[in-house]
Amino acid sequence: MKRHSTDVVLVPASGTNGIVLTMDESGLTQQPKKPKLNEERDAVGRNIKCLHNLPEEILRYILSLLPTKDAIRTSVLCKRWEYLWTSIPNLNFSGLEPDKRKQFMNFVERVLLLRDSSDIKTFTLSCDVLRDASHVSAWISAAVRRNVQQLCIYLYNFRKPFSLPHSLFTCMTLTELELAMPCILKLPPTICFTNLKTLNFSYVTFTKEHSTEKLFSGLPVLEELELQNCNWVNLKVVSISAPKLLSIRIVEDWENQNDENGCQVMISGVSLNYFRYCGEFCNEYHVHNSPSLVEASVLASWYNERKRQIAHRMYMLLTGFSGVKELTLVFCAVELLTYAVEVVELLPHMPIFNNLEYLALEEWSVNLDSVALLKILQNSPRLKTMEFSEGISLSSDYERNDRILDPVPPCFLSQLNCIKVYDYEGDEEELSAVKILLKNAVVLEELVISCSHHFAKDLEKQKKVHEQLLKLPRGSKHCELVFY
Template sequence: MEANSLIQKPKKQKLNEEQGIDGNRKCFGNLPDVLLRHILSFLPIKDAVKTSVLSKRWEFLWTSNPNLDFGEHLAGKRMLLMNFVERVLYLRDSSDIKEFVLDFDVQFDASRVQSWITAAVRRNVQILNIRIRDLRGQFSLPRCVFTCETLTSLELAMPCIFKIPPIICFSNLKVLSIENVTFSDDYTTQQLLSGLPVLEVLYLEKCRWGCRKVLSISSPKLHSLTIIEADMHQPSDCQFMIFGAALKYFVYSGELFNEYCLYDSFSIESADFDVTCYGEWASDERARQVAYRGFKLLIAIPNVKDLRLYGNAYEVLAYAPELLPKMPIFNNLWYLKLGALNLECESLLKILQNSPCLETLKFLKIDPISDREKVDIILDPPPSCFSSHLTRIKFCCYDGKDLNAVKILLKKAIALDEIVISFEESVEKNLEMQENLYKQLITLPKGSQNCEITLK
């Protein structure tokens, strides 16, 4: 059904409001209007509008729907979407809007999109999610967005320069997500990132920071921070000063072209670091810079309980071996997940040695051991957690080509209760290969007689 006909279609179907469903129950149409409106609030707006054809009573029930989501349901039909948005906003009553979502190819219609956002703000919107694409020209958010005191969540994905007005008042904003924008160099960027009194969640993805050299992120209630760097052809080399006295969850993904300094971060319990390296490092100097910046992140989270290291997050530390003796003791770390297990990497061995209470070790793949003559001396002596706390090891996407790492872990982890192995797709489809691998695995010497091998 075309969007611009959703509101105008003749009433071909009537709702029977007198006859019960089974003779004993009241029919759906006998419910009070307030309950019907509540039910409609759970429907996509295009479906809620369609109910206007059911009967005279239903004609305008949808007009107070608090959730307006415009986007994917009319993908590829841009003009229909535009007409539908404008008619919904025009016919909607004056009640408050709870959630306004716009996922839209703007092209040359920036002014129309701005008017829709303004209409949502005037109706005291609480959740605003704007994702614009295919922008041809300039676009900026209406100034009224930055002084909307009812906003609790603001999500923006805009391939444009982010213009922030001098006056910002987000007194109730708890969630802020900004993606694919270029920040200006003026002080308003700093005001946005450190002037939100109740902000709890901050998500920054593929943002560009211009020529700024120092930027601080600070909010007294911030408990979750995610930073995903863009693939930068012109790195900004900005220093971020992050003050996180209430921070519990921190995620970083990128090439560490910027430096991140965490202060008052002893409350962080969960951290994800994905340090990517596209090809070889440009130089040893660049590799050492990344190593120092990665190390700075690790020493800032000594109380972490759940740590995930992907890409080159721990391997890059090998470019600055003088840092390894300064690795912190992770006394609270019980869960460690790795993108790849490299038992020949000194930095990983140091992390394991400094995690005395580690209970679960999980990894997505195994890096083969290059020097097979050293198999017997790897993890010798084993980390203390191997004899006291490490009870579970999980292999993911195992291809069965190298059993040496499995052999070492089975032999050294004497407190192990279970080792769980899931196969990559090629092995998963070959039952004969799985059976052969299992026969090899159960013959390997085990340090723990209670250890069970589980194949998934």
């Protein structure tokens, strides 16, 4: 009888290849199973073939997700990929390494020279200008000619006067512009950003009032504006007026200012709903004609020799927030405001916040008996939530504690339903401040007390303080105490 060969497969241990044993007339013979590496190579080959068969539009999208240098390197994969990179929509050039300066310059020149005529969506350039101002300007012009939509320019180390190409300031396709350039911004006679929605200036110096005015009035559809450490040199008044402006962020640092007197910056936006300021009030800001303002935040600090000026400028900014719904005062803002009303004598002119519903105080251990704070509470009839982000305290005069909220602010009698105190240390001053709040907030629904990191480790003290809080008299019968 003729024997038929029989295959027997031995199941391999983890990490080894299978072995096939064949039975024939001569006995058992061993044949290696197809190596796993070959299978993986076949799978990669099939994936590459599928990738190559994708439409060019999808391939270009994939390349657009890569850094520009990596996208260009794909040209060596096969003939079809050789020129795909010349039409990728996003270009990102970064050349801040001095020893690679020449390679960077050649790389940018070659990429822009070989690029096809398709539009550029995003163009990012970060480099030292040095003596190559004409080249840098030409690169930006090339992006503008390709109908760029998002332009991010970060330029440093200027060796001679530098001017951005005039075509940039009339680019009709530009929707986002970010410009960081620690030098004087030279503006052309004609400025009109018809489609610009986002504008960000960093370390830019404005020196001519007329052209600066034209710039900030030629933004018909602008929605977001950020000014970070900008200088207004020799300018007395500048107006920023954009009918569709939704948010504005301003950051200032006294060390980066060239004009000690500063400038009056008038901000007008009928659609404005968010305003944030952070700095030392190197300039004076006024917000007006902004009925839709919802949220405002002020982070203020000062130098002692400028305290009076800074306090006055902060007060002037605050007067533009009379319609705001959410107000956050950070770092030294409450202290500065107190100085303004006590020393600069601005208390009678404190604005009335008819729409204010949320007040956050984000500075260390705010004094509940601060004259400025008490005036804000008296002038905020609709306040619903008050938050002390970094603790609460009282002055050392405990005898007048019962008279701190006298008269009781209207919001304590009808609206204030939530008080939050974070970074609570469990000290006697804090307990007294909480006692005053609990006693006078007659419609309060929730009092949240959150322990500081240090206090949270002392469980015995926590228990004692919690018991003290529970015994405090409450003006509201429905107030719930949350302690953690």
